[in-house]
Amino acid sequence: MSSAPTIPPQFEIVDQPLDTQMTISMGPQHPSTHGVLRLELVLDGEMVVKTTPDIGYLHTGMEKLFEYKKYQQGIVITDRMDYLNPLGNNLAYVMAGEKLLGLEIPERAQTIRVLMCELQRIASHLVWLGTHALDIGAMTVFFYCFREREKILNLIEAASGGRLTPSYFRIGGLMMDLPAGFENRCKQFLDGFPPSLQEFHTLLSGNKIFQRRTQGIGLISAEEAIDWGLSGPCLRGSGVDLDIRRANPYTGYEKYDFEVPTEPDGDVWSRYMVRMREMKESHKISVQALSRLRPGPVKADAPKVVLPDREAMKSHMDALIHHFLIVAEGFDVPAGEVYFPIEASKGELGVYMKSDGGPKPSRVHFRGPSFVNLSALPVMAEGEMVADVVAIIGSLDIVLGEIDR
Amino acid sequence: MENSEQATPTSESLEATAPPFLAALQREHPEWIAEVISAFGETTIVVPREHIVPACQFLKTSPETQFNFLSDICGADRGVEEEPRFEVNYHLFSTTKHHRVRLKVVLNEDDVHVDTVTTVWKTANWHERETFDLFGVVFDGHPDLRRILLPDDWQGHALRKDFPLRGYEPYSLK
Numbered sequence: 225m226s227s228a229p230t231i232p233p234q235f236e237i238v239d240q241p242l243d244t245q246m247t248i249s250m251g252p253q254h255p256s257t258h259g260v261l262r263l264e265l266v267l268d269g270e271m272v273v274k275t276t277p278d279i280g281y282l283h284t285g286m287e288k289l290f291e292y293k294k295y296q297q298g299i300v301i302t303d304r305m306d307y308l309n310p311l312g313n314n315l316a317y318v319m320a321g322e323k324l325l326g327l328e329i330p331e332r333a334q335t336i337r338v339l340m341c342e343l344q345r346i347a348s349h350l351v352w353l354g355t356h357a358l359d360i361g362a363m364t365v366f367f368y369c370f371r372e373r374e375k376i377l378n379l380i381e382a383a384s385g386g387r388l389t390p391s392y393f394r395i396g397g398l399m400m401d402l403p404a405g406f407e408n409r410c411k412q413f414l415d416g417f418p419p420s421l422q423e424f425h426t427l428l429s430g431n432k433i434f435q436r437r438t439q440g441i442g443l444i445s446a447e448e449a450i451d452w453g454l455s456g457p458c459l460r461g462s463g464v465d466l467d468i469r470r471a472n473p474y475t476g477y478e479k480y481d482f483e484v485p486t487e488p489d490g491d492v493w494s495r496y497m498v499r500m501r502e503m504k505e506s507h508k509i510s511v512q513a514l515s516r517l518r519p520g521p522v523k524a525d526a527p528k529v530v531l532p533d534r535e536a537m538k539s540h541m542d543a544l545i546h547h548f549l550i551v552a553e554g555f556d557v558p559a560g561e562v563y564f565p566i567e568a569s570k571g572e573l574g575v576y577m578k579s580d581g582g583p584k585p586s587r588v589h590f591r592g593p594s595f596v597n598l599s600a601l602p603v604m605a606e607g608e609m610v611a612d613v614v615a616i617i618g619s620l621d622i623v624l625g626e627i628d629r
Numbered sequence: 630m631e632n633s634e635q636a637t638p639t640s641e642s643l644e645a646t647a648p649p650f651l652a653a654l655q656r657e658h659p660e661w662i663a664e665v666i667s668a669f670g671e672t673t674i675v676v677p678r679e680h681i682v683p684a685c686q687f688l689k690t691s692p693e694t695q696f697n698f699l700s701d702i703c704g705a706d707r708g709v710e711e712e713p714r715f716e717v718n719y720h721l722f723s724t725t726k727h728h729r730v731r732l733k734v735v736l737n738e739d740d741v742h743v744d745t746v747t748t749v750w751k752t753a754n755w756h757e758r759e760t761f762d763l764f765g766v767v768f769d770g771h772p773d774l775r776r777i778l779l780p781d782d783w784q785g786h787a788l789r790k791d792f793p794l795r796g797y798e799p800y801s802l803k
Contacts, residue, residue, distance in 0.1 A: 280780070288788055288792075288794060289794070323669055323670075450698055451752065452752045464724060471727040563671065563700075563720050563731060565729075578705055586705070587706070591700060591701035599752065
């Protein structure tokens with residue numbers, strides 16, 4: 225007969241349970257871990273002694289898949305990484321490709337990219353706000369946030385045909401121009417957004433319970449935040465004034481007038497306030513971008529890379545040949561490597577793209593902001609209560625699709 | 630790398646276009662630079678494997694460079710036939726000067742070891758675990774070098790070029 229199964233030391237029954245540390249597993253099905261994140265918590269009573277995040281449950285080998293797909297086919301993979309900010313992922317990927325190809329993007333396409341990315345940033349922050357408040361116990365906010373987000377998703381659907389997986393940006397420009405009537409619908413939404421933002425503030429910012437649950441929780445100093453590679457609102461919540469839209473401007477962000485909100489305290493409340501203020505700035509940028517829309521081409525003048533118009537394809541032989549070659553064989557990208565960082569809704573989203581020539585990349589790597597921000601969770605959670613871990617995870621705004629890739 | 634843009638610039642043209650951090654590194658520690666590649670508006674410094682930790686430490690702390698932020702570490706496989714086969718790319722950023730640089734370490738397949746930079750930036754921890762998981766690059770001195778995305782008992786390293794894209798055997802925990 226086989227011997228009795230051995231019990232790991234942390235699960236042994238002890239006489240005085242309150243005197244010992246306890247190891248519990250939080251997740252992967254825990255609703256407040258925003259996906260499939262598992263935390264191994266070592267607890268002393270209700271105090272967290274050690275946190276070990278366990279990730280990889282959603283790993284689907286996307287970076288491997290890029291190497292087997294042509295450049296234009298890779299765009300749809302990026303949608304599925306950070307599925308709350310797919311346009312940001314599209315942008316980082318296509319701009320890395322454009323950097324390798326040395327393409328000039330027309331003014332109108334750049335403006336539309338800025339507009340759509342800022343709308344997407346608001347949508348992403350709204351999901352964060354709704355679920356973060358839900359985790360802490362405020363249910364109502366969720367419905368208000370998703371009501372507003374729905375309007376943005378409708379706009380994105382009108383432009384691209386997809387709500388969560390738009391794949392709207394292409395290497396060399398956009399999939400297509402905005403549809404008729406889009407500007408009016410967008411203006412309608414933008415006019416109605418500031419009162420909604422005020423509603424969220426009324427629901428949460430003055431709420432004493434919410435303040436007590438977030439202020440002074442999950443502290444991280446500016447030096448430590450930089451050392452741990454935090455970026456985006458998590459870094460600005462520690463008082464570091466860093467925004468890649470300002471530091472290394474791309475797609476024309478240097479021409480827009482906006483502030484970079486920072487909060488000095490480095491706690492959950494600071495990160496909350498940074499994102500709330502950021503939505504206001506994104507709204508400001510969107511209004512500017514909408515007012516700057518001028519008629520013009522939305523695709524670069526690069527017939528070997530950019531698909532021709534349907535009309536041209538049906539009437540011009542060379543356009544037909546280019547269309548056939550791009551679809552059937554793809555386009556060759558010069559050998560080399562680039563790293564293209566953008567300010568996604570969650571922080572620095574960097575795409576490392578390496579080409580050996582030919583229609584498929586040799587390596588594509590995504591530096592996901594969620595991946596890096598989550599790695600700092602043990603520092604923030606140390607010494608906090610178990611219930612506060614939930615608040616801290618919410619304040620990091622992680623998306624597991626991007627972490628596991 | 631036959632592309633004319635890719636070619637290493639001559640010393641004269643380098644001095645004209647070299648970013649200040651590169652000049653500082655060249656002045657202080659020329660032996661840490663194996664090659665400098667300027668392409669697509671980015672600077673890549675190929676660093677000999679044994680010098681990567683002091684080079685990172687210097688770039689982080691020197692007042693002219695101030696690369697205090699490690700954006701990313703990622704591996705790359707040049708191909709099964711290539712020698713050296715593996716690359717480790719370090720993407721550095723400065724939160725004060727806002728400039729970027731890429732450090733590159735190339736590794737032979739039979740000796741995929743490089744020293745860890747977790748002593749320089751704590752954020753290197755998960756990046757190095759990911760590179761170990763997917764490429765099998767061993768970071769010597771890493772405090773917790775385990776697989777991170779794939780299960781602990783996974784066989785092989787998924788992003789190597791000789792690892793298949795598809796398989797038909799179901800994964801089981803045995």
